[in-house]
Structures are given as structure tokens and as C-alpha cells.
Amino acid sequence: MSQNQTRSGNTVPGSIAQIGIITKYTFLDYFRSRRFLVLVVITALIGILLTAAIGYYRPQALIADSLSFYSSWWGNITTFVIILTGIFFGGDAISGEFQNKTGYFSIPNPIRRSSIYVGKFLAALIASTLILAIFTVITIGNGLYYFPSGIPSQFGESLLFSWSYLVAVLGFTFFFSSVFKSSAISILVTVILFLFGFNIIDVVVSAFAHVEPWFILTYGAAILSSVFTVPYPPHVNTINAGPITLTTYVATIPEGLAIMILYFAVTIVLGLVFFERKEFT
Amino acid sequence: MASYTGPSIEAINLSKKFGEFPAVSNLNLKIEGAKCVGFLGPNGAGKTTTLKMFTCLIRASSGQALINGINVRTNTKAALASVGTLIETPEIYPALTPREGLRMIAEIRGVPAEEREKRIENAVNEVRMGEWIDKRVGKFSKGMKQRICIAVALLSDPEILILDEPTTGLDPRGMSEVRGIVKSLKSKKRLIFMSSHLLNEVSEICDEVAMIDHGKLIVYDTIANVAAKVSGGANTVEVGVLHPIDQKLLAGKIAKLEGIVSADKRDDRTLTLRFQGGLDVQERLLAELVKLNIGVVSFKPASLELEDAYLKLIQATL
Numbered sequence: 222m223s224q225n226q227t228r229s230g231n232t233v234p235g236s237i238a239q240i241g242i243i244t245k246y247t248f249l250d251y252f253r254s255r256r257f258l259v260l261v262v263i264t265a266l267i268g269i270l271l272t273a274a275i276g277y278y279r280p281q282a283l284i285a286d287s288l289s290f291y292s293s294w295w296g297n298i299t300t301f302v303i304i305l306t307g308i309f310f311g312g313d314a315i316s317g318e319f320q321n322k323t324g325y326f327s328i329p330n331p332i333r334r335s336s337i338y339v340g341k342f343l344a345a346l347i348a349s350t351l352i353l354a355i356f357t358v359i360t361i362g363n364g365l366y367y368f369p370s371g372i373p374s375q376f377g378e379s380l381l382f383s384w385s386y387l388v389a390v391l392g393f394t395f396f397f398s399s400v401f402k403s404s405a406i407s408i409l410v411t412v413i414l415f416l417f418g419f420n421i422i423d424v425v426v427s428a429f430a431h432v433e434p435w436f437i438l439t440y441g442a443a444i445l446s447s448v449f450t451v452p453y454p455p456h457v458n459t460i461n462a463g464p465i466t467l468t469t470y471v472a473t474i475p476e477g478l479a480i481m482i483l484y485f486a487v488t489i490v491l492g493l494v495f496f497e498r499k500e501f502t
Numbered sequence: 503m504a505s506y507t508g509p510s511i512e513a514i515n516l517s518k519k520f521g522e523f524p525a526v527s528n529l530n531l532k533i534e535g536a537k538c539v540g541f542l543g544p545n546g547a548g549k550t551t552t553l554k555m556f557t558c559l560i561r562a563s564s565g566q567a568l569i570n571g572i573n574v575r576t577n578t579k580a581a582l583a584s585v586g587t588l589i590e591t592p593e594i595y596p597a598l599t600p601r602e603g604l605r606m607i608a609e610i611r612g613v614p615a616e617e618r619e620k621r622i623e624n625a626v627n628e629v630r631m632g633e634w635i636d637k638r639v640g641k642f643s644k645g646m647k648q649r650i651c652i653a654v655a656l657l658s659d660p661e662i663l664i665l666d667e668p669t670t671g672l673d674p675r676g677m678s679e680v681r682g683i684v685k686s687l688k689s690k691k692r693l694i695f696m697s698s699h700l701l702n703e704v705s706e707i708c709d710e711v712a713m714i715d716h717g718k719l720i721v722y723d724t725i726a727n728v729a730a731k732v733s734g735g736a737n738t739v740e741v742g743v744l745h746p747i748d749q750k751l752l753a754g755k756i757a758k759l760e761g762i763v764s765a766d767k768r769d770d771r772t773l774t775l776r777f778q779g780g781l782d783v784q785e786r787l788l789a790e791l792v793k794l795n796i797g798v799v800s801f802k803p804a805s806l807e808l809e810d811a812y813l814k815l816i817q818a819t820l
Contacts, residue, residue, distance in 0.1 A: 231613050231614070231658050231659075233611060233612045234609070234610070234612050242606060246605075246606040247595065249597070251597075253598075253638075254596075322591070322592055322593040324559070325590055325593070326607075328559055329557035329585075329664075330582060330587075331579040331582040331610070331611060332578075332610050333578065498561075500559065501559035
């Protein structure tokens, strides 16, 4: 009898298979949850409001050409949708195991905590991707209505960057969710950072200190809207406003991708370390 | 690794500190074989902390927690493969049904696919939650969740059960049913390690008790021996008889049986016998009472004995 085989003839599956099991049931829980429904409704509402507003006002700057359309619609709104899904599905993914006591159900089993962590991450990623897909369909639907000749290739690139950003945001939210035992605190910290903190640091560091904010995730994520500008915007812009010189930076595509990948890699590993060490006291 | 001799739980110098506070201090305890062991102690004694160290919910500051000789910290999967647990009142993911929650655990534990559904239904029926098996857990009461979690603990037919106050949150009927379930599990060659505040519950279900206070083990022995230790060697049993007992018989033959310290009637059909000695004397007394043809229908250690022992031992550590 192997160590992972029990008297009753059960053979505990390998860690990869267990990740799949956690993913399957966590996704089922997410999919049926009220938060998923709320996100679908919010995403649909955003789409409907944009559709109605553009249909009614028909702003020339926006419907002049397909790049302007996708840039304004997708480039401006997607990051908000992504942050929202990241907070909804990642904000309490790990802290909820402690606060809601679901960890007492999942942890005392023959399974590694890392399998639970990765499984929950994948479930959150699938659920978030579904929300992003809904917004993508609404965007493409409107885009084809105004520009039936086709979808610009830049939209495909931006979609890929958006998904990369989603992965990085989820890694980040999982990290905060692992650090705090309270779901409310982890969600609050994530909201403050993504909606205010990163942007403020970005402006202060680049405009006044003249330092490229390569360490800010939202700076890297700007590539998902910059890609619609042809030619691609210059890396550095300096504006002289009287005695003050302001500098703005635009991440290049490789730089933006590297920032998102690094953010994901570092936060997912740190989050896992915190989760491994955290105790159910 | 030593040859396998049956289910076992072992704490070797097991300690846990929260900051400077020692919740468990150098706990050494080895429980082997199919039996039910009650884990007793006052609030804050370290019972739940100990059970959490055995189930990987918290990590030991030092020492080892072994299950079937396997260190739960370094080889979690192998150690917990044979263990069913119920620590506090776990929450199942609220949008899942009991069937789905149990299916998830069954898959994690590698219950063969062809047996899975049958085992799930049996486990849920055993805790009398069959009619709720396909309803979402989110709106269940605490007692209902507790029952489902007991079903989860039984699901993989584990040879070791670690239960932390399993009747907490249940109504009197539920408590009685859970006690019945735990008792029925004893007959299935399992090692059950169960913490409880309810001494009558432990007296009724358990064969042995381990008492802990201030994070330190005070005693680990059979209930009769623990009771004997604190009562100067005297134990008490309650004997139920079919017919009203004759006073002459009580004062005569029964009171004069070897080892009897005192023999009293609690009521017409219940005797309280105090005797010197342990389980061997208890066994002999039962045989002799049966020979007296007084219609013995029950014979059990008095629940108050454990309470007396508990109070004396815990008081001694204050």
C-alpha cells in the first residue's frame, strides 16, 4: 500500500489533478454566486449605456475611424472592468478561507495548500475571463455596427494585453487576499491602490521626479490603450509649463508586458508564501 | 519506518506558542489502536490548538505531530490521507450543495469514481440530511452544516477521526444522533480522537481520556483508571437491574463481593457500587453480579466519576 493509498482503497490523486478539482468546484461556486450575477449586470449595463450614449450623440471624435472607436471604448473602459473583476473574484479569495471558515473544510485534507491556492486562482481567472468576454462581445458588436469592414488588428493585440493585465491584477489581489485575514481590508486596500494609489504615484514620480514609473502595474497596463495610437506614442514626453517641466512616460509594448508578467510572478509567489504560512487560529 | 500496527496518533514534544503565550507545551501523547479517546480540558487549555496542529491548520512551534507515524507537517498528503476531520464548524462553499461539497472532498481524497455517489448518499443519510442533499448550503443552519461536515469526515471511510467538539451547535436530538454515529463508528476499527466539554458525552462514548490544561498533558488513561487515580483507587459503576432489588441481598451478597467499598440503591432498579481497582475488577464484578441472577440489564461507569476526576485534576493545575 503506497503512502497516499488508504485502508479503504482510496488513492489520493496527484497535485495537478487536485488543482483541477479545486478549480472546478471553486468556479462552480463563483458561477452560481450573486457576485458573478452582479458583475454580469454591471458589465452589461456599462455596455448598454455606452451603446445608447454613442448611438444617441454620435460623437465625431469617436466614430471618425475604427481605431478611434476601439481606443475610446475599449482602451478607456476595459481597465475598469478588469479591476472590478479582479476585486470581485480575487479580493477575498484567500482571506475568505479564514474569515468565512471555508478553509476548515478544504485544508484538513490530503492536499497541499499550494494546490488550493493555484486552483482558486485558476477558477477566479476563468470567471473573470468570462466577464471580460462579455465586454469584448459588446465592444465588437458595436464596433462592427459602426465599422462593418472589420476589426483592426490592434484590437486583437489590446485584447491579449488586457487578458495579461487581468492575470496580473488577479495575482495582485490574491496577494493582498493572502496577507490579510479580513476580506473587507484586502478588498479595500486593492480598491484604493488600483483606483487611486497607483495613478497618484505614477503622476508624482513621472511628472515631478522625472523617473519612469516602471514599477507601477497600471503604468505597464497602459499599453492596452497605447496600442491603438498609430504611430505608437513616444516613450518620453516633456512639457514645459512656465518654470515647471512635466514629464510623462509611455511604456513600450515589451516593457508593459514585462511589468505585467513580473507583477504576476512576484505577487503570486509572495501570496502563496503568505498562504502557506498563515494559521487558522 | 516501523511495521504498521494499527491507526495511531502521536505528539512528540509538541509545542505551540502564540507570541509569548504557550498554548501547548511539550505535549507527549501516543494513542494507538481502534478506540475512542476523549480529549478534555477547560477553555484555553490547548485542545483545539493540538487538534489543529494534527490537521495542518496551524504549525507547531516545535516538536512533531505524527499520524500513523507520518509527520503531518513534512508529509501532509500522506499523513492526512487516512484522517477524517471536523474542526470547529467548517463552511462549505455557499453556492454548492452538500452533494457537490462532498463530491469535491471525495475527489480530493481519491474515493473511487464508481463508489463516489453511493458513499456520498450513505454519508449524508447517516447524518439524516438526505432530503437536503441537493439544496445549496448557503442558507443552512449551523446545526445542518455541522451534520454535513460530519458526513464529510466519514466520507472517505477514514481509519482515524479527529473531531473537535462534534456536537457543538446541535440541538439535543442532533447531539444524541451524533453521539450515536460516533458510537457506531467505534465498531468499525477506527481510532477516534475527540475533544469535548461535555463530560457525560465523553463518559458515554469514549474508552479513554486525555486531559490537558495550560497546554500540558495531565493524564491519559482509561476512564476507569483516571477515576480510580483521583478517588484513592475507588471507582463507581451504575448497575441497572430488571426487578426491584432486595435490600437484604444488597447489604449481604452484593456488598460483600470482593473489592466492593460500598453498595447503595439509587432507585429501585439502579445500584451504585463503589469498588477498589481498575478494569479487571470491574469485569469480575460484572460476572459475579450476573451469577447472582439479579437481572443485570446495564453496567456502566458512573458519569459523575469522570466529572469528579476532571474537577480534581484541573483544579490541581490552577
